Amino acid sequence: MADPRTILGAVGNPGCGKSTLLRTASQRFRRVIIWDVKGEYSGPIVTLDDLPKTFKKKAFRVRYRPGHGALPHECDALLYVVRHLATDVVIVLDEIFLVCPNRREGEVGMLLRYARERRIGLLWATQLPTHLPSVLLAVTKTLHVFHLHATGSLQVLRQWLSPEQLETVKALPPHESLTINLGG
Numbered sequence: 001m002a003d004p005r006t007i008l009g010a011v012g013n014p015g016c017g018k019s020t021l022l023r024t025a026s027q028r029f030r031r032v033i034i035w036d037v038k039g040e041y042s043g044p045i046v047t048l049d050d051l052p053k054t055f056k057k058k059a060f061r062v063r064y065r066p067g068h069g070a071l072p073h074e075c076d077a078l079l080y081v082v083r084h085l086a087t088d089v090v091i092v093l094d095e096i097f098l099v100c101p102n103r104r105e106g107e108v109g110m111l112l113r114y115a116r117e118r119r120i121g122l123l124w125a126t127q128l129p130t131h132l133p134s135v136l137l138a139v140t141k142t143l144h145v146f147h148l149h150a151t152g153s154l155q156v157l158r159q160w161l162s163p164e165q166l167e168t169v170k171a172l173p174p175h176e177s178l179t180i181n182l183g184g
């Protein structure tokens, strides 16, 4: 099984295939927790109270379904528990713009600062790259770029993509992506 210490991101317009890519990428790992904001993943649903027991298992693939409060705060609570109790785990954080509005890093930032030593990985996706906290982009190793055309989104990507690659991104058909190695 793959080393959990991986940080992979996907950006692109809705419907391009980001969640599908995260789902596939997450299958390489044996201990996975999914922040399933839209209820589109599979696996048993856990609450925060279940997590200490879950983390004792050798292998698991569980989902956390928010719905108890403001999304950024609820996600912070989940990530806080993960950061304190878990090692060797990969977190799938889909629709990350909902928990990091306006580049707020919150517990995502804290988690990333401890990620290496606690063997924690993160697979994330967003349709709004303009909202990404800079700490996240600083540690992301591989970025999958699906179709985007909003000026602000392309502006963010100009840091890593050549003008030719930006043109490619604007013309990408659904379900196709450019893979960029950010080095993380």
Ligand SMILES: Nc1ncnc2c1ncn2[C@@H]1O[C@H](COP(=O)(O)OP(=O)(O)O)[C@@H](O)[C@H]1O
Residues within 6 Å of the ligand: 012, 013, 014, 015, 016, 017, 018, 019, 020, 021, 175
């Ligand atoms: N590589 C692919 N080939 C064919 N269909 C795909 C592929 N990736 C995604 N899809 C389909 O496209 C739709 C949107 O994919 P999804 O991963 O939910 O996109 P996003 O998360 O970017 O909104 C889904 O119905 C999914 O099954």
Ligand SMILES: [Mg+2]
Residues within 6 Å of the ligand: 018, 019, 020, 094
């Ligand atoms: Mg999605």
